[in-house]
Amino acid sequence: MIDGQRRIKERACSRLSARYLAALRAHLGRKDRVNGNGDSAQGLGRAVLAAGLAPLDLAVIHGRAVAAIAMSQDFTNGRKGWFNRKGFFLSQALIPLEAAHRATRETNRQLHEHNESLRRHTMLLTSGHRRLEREIARRKAREEDVRSAKERYRKLFLESQLMQKKLRQLTHQIISAQEEERKEISRELHDEVVQTLVGINVELAALGKGAAVGLETLKAKIARTQRLVEHSVNEVHRFARELRPAVLDDLGLIPALHAYSKSLAERKKLKIRMTAFGGVEALGSAKRTVLFRVAQEALTNVARHAHATQVRMSITEISGAIRMEISDNGKSFPVGKTLLAGNNKRLGLVGMRERVEMVGGHLTIKSAPGMGTTVCAEIPFTQEKARK
Ligand SMILES: Nc1ncnc2c1ncn2[C@@H]1O[C@H](COP(=O)(O)OP(=O)(O)O)[C@@H](O)[C@H]1O
């Protein structure tokens, strides 16, 4: 207990002790020797309570008072029954304290109950709050998922729109390139074959009328007509080879490339050197056709655009793939810019890349001033037993 409080209590104790002694003495001194009504005893009890003292303090006050009375002369003899009566006095004094104690106990009990229900409520509230927090977190996560899914789909949608646009462009390019190719074939057929056939016809007509000419002249005319026929046959062969070389199906990729590069080298005064890994023939028909078309386009480009004198073509096996490289020593060109130009008529480079990627491969074109151009196609090498 704090010193100040203890002093106050002691002071109250000594003040009440004096009053208690006087009241007890008065109570015991009554002549009628009956237990009094105890009003003054209860009054003291209330005073003890008001002073903030406990029943034990009252017992101490009572003890002191009894001791004081017992030692005084007037109570030593002749006052029988005082022992019981002092007990009654104390019990009367204790009544207000006990009542207060009971009330305090009851209040405490109620307070305890109240606290208990408050604790239960708090617990319920806390767990409800936690549930709510968990639910909020779950919803937030779900909202985030929905938002990111939306964003993903939006991106995919935009990508697919872009691809659709590109596809449409490419289809357009293919159609116009096909048309160009047909025009070219028709023009070349007309220029090369039809003109020759017309020439043959003229020669034959002259022969029909030529009873008058001599044998030597006749022989010379027949020889010239035969050369024209041979030329036409060669031209038709060339067209057939360029459209779809039979040798590619019948003999394989390497003979087809040999035949094609030989004919191109002769026509365009180019030197084409070729080395090839024989195992390439184990590739399936689709992949061999892709390699043939890439070589055809790359070589045609060299002949058309590069002003080159030499071309090197090699087919090698690298880990899990076949690599075909075609390099020229001609003038270079800006590859990236040309590919991005999106020119409807220029489909050679784009077509090469599309074909190679269609069979799971990869095409690169490098071109630098003084170094010429190198086209490199790599396609996965999976041996196929039955060559289609
Ligand atoms: N080997 C090469 N050397 C120099 N320029 C080239 C070569 N290959 C392609 N090019 C350039 O790239 C352009 C596009 O080629 P391509 O797509 O095949 O179209 P095309 O052959 O019909 O012009 C050509 O017009 C040419 O300018």
Ligand SMILES: [Mg+2]
């Ligand atoms: Mg081309």
